[in-house]
Amino acid sequence: MSIPDPDGPLAEQLLRLTRRVWRIQKHHLQARDLGVTPAQSRLLRTLAHYDAPPRMADLAERLEVVPRAVTTLVDGLETSGKVRRVPDPTNRRVTRIEITDQGHATLRELHAARKAAAAEILAPLSPEQREALGGLLDTLVDGPVAARHC
Numbered sequence: 001m002s003i004p005d006p007d008g009p010l011a012e013q014l015l016r017l018t019r020r021v022w023r024i025q026k027h028h029l030q031a032r033d034l035g036v037t038p039a040q041s042r043l044l045r046t047l048a049h050y051d052a053p054p055r056m057a058d059l060a061e062r063l064e065v066v067p068r069a070v071t072t073l074v075d076g077l078e079t080s081g082k083v084r085r086v087p088d089p090t091n092r093r094v095t096r097i098e099i100t101d102q103g104h105a106t107l108r109e110l111h112a113a114r115k116a117a118a119a120e121i122l123a124p125l126s127p128e129q130r131e132a133l134g135g136l137l138d139t140l141v142d143g144p145v146a147a148r149h150c
Contacts, residue, residue, distance in 0.1 A: 024120055028113040034106055035080055041110050043073045044082065044099065048107055053086055053096035082106050 026038065036044065046062055047054070056074065060067040074097055077083040082103035088094035099107070122130055 021117070021121060025114060025117040028117045028120075029110070032109050032113050034109055034113075036077070036082070036106060036110070039069075040073050040077055040082075043070070043077065044103060044107055044110065047083065047097060047099050047103075053098035055088070055094055055096055059097065077103070 022038075029036070029038070029041065034041075043059065043063065046059060050058075054062075056067055056070050059074075060070045063070065074083060074085070078085065080102075081100055083097050084100055085095045086098050088096050122133075125133065
């Protein structure tokens with residue numbers, strides 16, 4: 001089996017699909033008028049995976065961005081009431097970020113928007129094609145390890 005040309009038609013299809021997914025998700029987010037940017041959406045979704053409110057540095061590391069970028073995102077989300085800064089109970093010099101009730105409601109809407117976007121993108125595929133695509137995407141997302149364990 002030969003390795004596909006990274007500049008060939010398959011690579012171009014992947015790039016076009018990525019752009020299409022982004023456009024459709026953006027459209028569904030804007031239609032719901034949630035007042036969050038895609039980057040703020042990502043930060044909210046990331047926050048939801050923590051058991052306890054994380055530090056800004058933890059968020060920056062998880063999001064793979066510089067801490068200043070997290071500060072800007074948190075500022076916007078805090079202004080809109082979706083997150084709040086809270087003092088660390090064990091170290092008063094540390095500030096943690098927690099999701100508010102409004103932030104949780106926004107997360108539910110974000111989930112619904114992403115689900116609607118996925119339904120729109122996958123609509124042309126049959127159930128069998130969706131299953132095959134799911135397996136292929138698992139391999140691409142997880143890398144060769146996933147393929148070896150199948």
